[in-house]
Amino acid sequence: MTKKSVLRLIVLVIHGMCAPNLAQVCRLLGQPALPLLSEERNINIGAIFSLHKSALLKSHNFTSKPKQTTCGGLNLREFKFVQTLIFAIEEINNSSLLPGVSLGYKIYDSCGSVAQAIFSGMALMNGYEETLSDTSCSTPPAVHAIVGESNSSPTIGLASVVGPFSLPLISHFATCSCLSNRKRYRTFFRTIPSDYYQSRALAQLVKHFGWTWVGTVRSRSDYGNNGIATFEEAAKQEGICIEYSEAVFKTDPEVQFLKTIEVIKKATTKVVVAFMAFGDFVLLLKVMAQQNITGIQWIGSESWITSRNLAETKEYRFLSGAVGFAIANAKPVGLREFLMNVHPDKELNNELLKEFWETVFLCSFSNNSSGGCTGLEKLAEIQNEYTDFTELRIENKVYTAVYAVAHSLHNVLKDFKSFIISSKKQLPTPQKMLEYLKDVNFTVNTNENIFFDASGDPVARYDLVNWQPTKDGSLQFKLVGIYDSSLPSEQRLQINQESMLWAGNSGKLPVSVCSESCPPGTRKAVQKGRPICCYDCIPCAEGEISNYTDSSDCFPCGLEYWSNESKDRCVIKVIEFLSYTEIMGVVLCIFSFIGVLLTANVSFLFYFHKETPIVRANNSELSFLLLFSLTLCFLCSITFIGRPTEWSCMLRHTAFGITFVLCVSCVLGKTIVVLMAFRATLPGSNVMKWFGPLQQRLSVVSLTLIQVIICVLWLTMSPPFPFLNLSYYREKIILECNLGSAFGFWAVLGYTGLLSTLCFVLAFFARKLPDNFNEAKFITFSMLIFCAVWLTFIPAYVSAPGKYTVAVQVFAILASSFGLLFCIFAPKCYIILLKPEKNTKKQMMGKS
Numbered sequence: 001m002t003k004k005s006v007l008r009l010i011v012l013v014i015h016g017m018c019a020p021n022l023a024q025v026c027r028l029l030g031q032p033a034l035p036l037l038s039e040e041r042n043i044n045i046g047a048i049f050s051l052h053k054s055a056l057l058k059s060h061n062f063t064s065k066p067k068q069t070t071c072g073g074l075n076l077r078e079f080k081f082v083q084t085l086i087f088a089i090e091e092i093n094n095s096s097l098l099p100g101v102s103l104g105y106k107i108y109d110s111c112g113s114v115a116q117a118i119f120s121g122m123a124l125m126n127g128y129e130e131t132l133s134d135t136s137c138s139t140p141p142a143v144h145a146i147v148g149e150s151n152s153s154p155t156i157g158l159a160s161v162v163g164p165f166s167l168p169l170i171s172h173f174a175t176c177s178c179l180s181n182r183k184r185y186r187t188f189f190r191t192i193p194s195d196y197y198q199s200r201a202l203a204q205l206v207k208h209f210g211w212t213w214v215g216t217v218r219s220r221s222d223y224g225n226n227g228i229a230t231f232e233e234a235a236k237q238e239g240i241c242i243e244y245s246e247a248v249f250k251t252d253p254e255v256q257f258l259k260t261i262e263v264i265k266k267a268t269t270k271v272v273v274a275f276m277a278f279g280d281f282v283l284l285l286k287v288m289a290q291q292n293i294t295g296i297q298w299i300g301s302e303s304w305i306t307s308r309n310l311a312e313t314k315e316y317r318f319l320s321g322a323v324g325f326a327i328a329n330a331k332p333v334g335l336r337e338f339l340m341n342v343h344p345d346k347e348l349n350n351e352l353l354k355e356f357w358e359t360v361f362l363c364s365f366s367n368n369s370s371g372g373c374t375g376l377e378k379l380a381e382i383q384n385e386y387t388d389f390t391e392l393r394i395e396n397k398v399y400t401a402v403y404a405v406a407h408s409l410h411n412v413l414k415d416f417k418s419f420i421i422s423s424k425k426q427l428p429t430p431q432k433m434l435e436y437l438k439d440v441n442f443t444v445n446t447n448e449n450i451f452f453d454a455s456g457d458p459v460a461r462y463d464l465v466n467w468q469p470t471k472d473g474s475l476q477f478k479l480v481g482i483y484d485s486s487l488p489s490e491q492r493l494q495i496n497q498e499s500m501l502w503a504g505n506s507g508k509l510p511v512s513v514c515s516e517s518c519p520p521g522t523r524k525a526v527q528k529g530r531p532i533c534c535y536d537c538i539p540c541a542e543g544e545i546s547n548y549t550d551s552s553d554c555f556p557c558g559l560e561y562w563s564n565e566s567k568d569r570c571v572i573k574v575i576e577f578l579s580y581t582e583i584m585g586v587v588l589c590i591f592s593f594i595g596v597l598l599t600a601n602v603s604f605l606f607y608f609h610k611e612t613p614i615v616r617a618n619n620s621e622l623s624f625l626l627l628f629s630l631t632l633c634f635l636c637s638i639t640f641i642g643r644p645t646e647w648s649c650m651l652r653h654t655a656f657g658i659t660f661v662l663c664v665s666c667v668l669g670k671t672i673v674v675l676m677a678f679r680a681t682l683p684g685s686n687v688m689k690w691f692g693p694l695q696q697r698l699s700v701v702s703l704t705l706i707q708v709i710i711c712v713l714w715l716t717m718s719p720p721f722p723f724l725n726l727s728y729y730r731e732k733i734i735l736e737c738n739l740g741s742a743f744g745f746w747a748v749l750g751y752t753g754l755l756s757t758l759c760f761v762l763a764f765f766a767r768k769l770p771d772n773f774n775e776a777k778f779i780t781f782s783m784l785i786f787c788a789v790w791l792t793f794i795p796a797y798v799s800a801p802g803k804y805t806v807a808v809q810v811f812a813i814l815a816s817s818f819g820l821l822f823c824i825f826a827p828k829c830y831i832i833l834l835k836p837e838k839n840t841k842k843q844m845m846g847k848s
Helices: 003-015 076-093 114-126 152-165 195-208 222-237 254-266 278-291 314-319 335-340 351-361 393-415 430-437 583-608 620-640 646-680 693-717 742-765 775-799 803-834 841-845
Strands: 016-018 026-028 037-039 043-049 052-056 070-074 103-109 169-171 188-190 213-219 241-248 271-275 297-300 323-327 441-443 449-451 461-469 475-484 493-495 522-526 535-539 561-563 570-572 574-576 721-725 732-738
Touching: 043 076, 043 114, 043 393, 070 351, 076 103, 076 335, 076 351, 076 393, 103 114, 114 152, 152 169, 152 188, 169 393, 195 222, 195 271, 195 297, 195 323, 195 461, 195 475, 195 493, 213 222, 213 254, 213 278, 222 241, 222 271, 241 254, 241 278, 254 278, 278 314, 323 393, 323 475, 393 430, 393 441, 393 449, 583 620, 583 803, 620 646, 620 693, 620 803, 646 693, 646 721, 646 732, 646 742, 646 775, 646 803, 693 742, 732 803, 742 775, 775 803
Parallel strands: 043 103, 169 188, 213 241, 213 271, 271 297, 297 323, 574 732
Antiparallel strands: 016 026, 037 103, 052 070, 323 461, 441 449, 461 475, 475 493, 522 535, 561 570, 721 732
């Protein structure tokens, strides 16, 4: 006999007694372990669930065959698991996944007992015939895989028994990380993630919220100890410090719970990671409710974070805001309808369905009185654990476990096309199933991709749930994120933080740090004698940066860069210029447009009154040309505003020089006309024929042409260009127009000043000439203002830094333009509009 056959025979001996003859016939001494539900077909799947809450233990006198173990208290959650398994098998049989093959099932009840779970596992390996022979040791097990159990302890026992026989065991709810030990449990798989991943996900979650100073409370058991040990290891890697770590167990005296609560109350951190079994956590909560402790931000493990029992208990409302990871809540299509269609009339011989019906509706089929079950009851009218379809997290794991077996079988049959259904000898063996189960990879109709790693674990996918209050005062589980270990490390945790509530139903994220995180722009200086999470934040020096949170050092910027205001990155120095968007630029633009508008209005007024004496006096043609040049002066000021470019730099200075010379030339022409007019009144004077309209036009053109020639030479030889000036400030760059040739600029400005001075002198001499309307007076005032503005401009222009240089020049242009406009044309507009009786030739000539 082979080694495996010997092991099998040992198991058979446990069931019964083998006769010492050659046939090695064994007869079961006790009652055969019959499945609670079964439907045998070509290939069968075994399943073990804790359908009843407890086994009714009986004492045996060992004088007669022990009767089959009876169990009490139907577990609705486990019954839901059973129906999900049946649903998955029927769905597979009705699909094309296994053509020509039908799956059957044998479902056992472990009654929450480790011993009963192992006993059921043996029955699934050996079958339940009363007489077994030597050939039973060489035949394959009665099932090709086992789905179960829901709890870790029975699963550990099962995995230890079925492992040596290469029988695959797939659990849907056993999370103990110890089951990932491939040397001890080499045939074990599970569709639920290991606690190893959950602990690391919790550490990443705590880090995400910026909590670096937390406390931990755990169950004093393998679940709590292993879970917190992994969490603390991951937390250390994430830079998280543990202020305290407390452990309790449900059998501890109340004083131990009070001690733990006292530690929580005195701690500086208000964030507590509770990696506790449900039973242990409930006892801790009862004591906390008595102590009226609130304001704690709870971080929970999957064992209690989706417990409706806790959420619906009013005394535990201080758990509002709790956050933790739960198994992903996928809902297989059609499962809800299948579960709601369960009815004992559909399977008359199914005693389990009758028991379920009696448990749900609190009636009895054996009682024909008013308390009897009629079969007319409706599950849709009942609210309990079975009819709650908001949470189908574990049911989905049962569903995927069945599909994992089916897809493995599909791959086996695909590789061995010579498989003949009628020949039992050619059925795929559990060993072959085990081999293919390791490499299975498929997607179920919930869009989950299922495969197992080298330890038999699936990809860790969790829902992040947040406890939030409902209108009736209870708490609900709101999905606020996910965790997927198959994604890159920086993408595994995804959180919708905006929809979260925190402790005390606050919308503000709690802060839990020994020291506030040092923001970018500062560096950490660890406080002497304290944990690494306790430190002071020192700001970086000017020109140095730290570009990530909790930086240990500051780094200097390059020569062409400067630290930004927060000192978290090096940036090209701020480029400053007079912009249209800043207040100064907007104000100057507004005044420029006001000047254009006023000039246009004066032009229209003069045009409509062009035949009146006051307009015709002193050459109306020059007046209109002067108004046109003033419009250009107002508009050229806009070219000084905005980002300097190669074209704008050349345009602004040349436009300024030419338009102002045109303007001053017109004023000079008008001044000469006034002087010549009075010279012409002298007896024998013929001076006006030398300065008539043609000569006036030629003088304006000639004087302006000189400025044009100067500007052309300037632009040809050394034109202005945009220049980044680094000399004014260390932290910013002034973008300005470099004059190119300073001589060209001062030549333009000097020529304009020369004409202005000449105009002022002539107007000054003509100010006392006799006339009711002596325009020379107003020209004198206008040129006085013009010259004063530009004389004060020079020192201001030289001393003003950066964009203020441009602002000074724009101000000078606007001020001098407004001075000319108001001093020369305001008196005329006054007479035209308000004193029309003076707008006569007699008044102009001073004759009564």
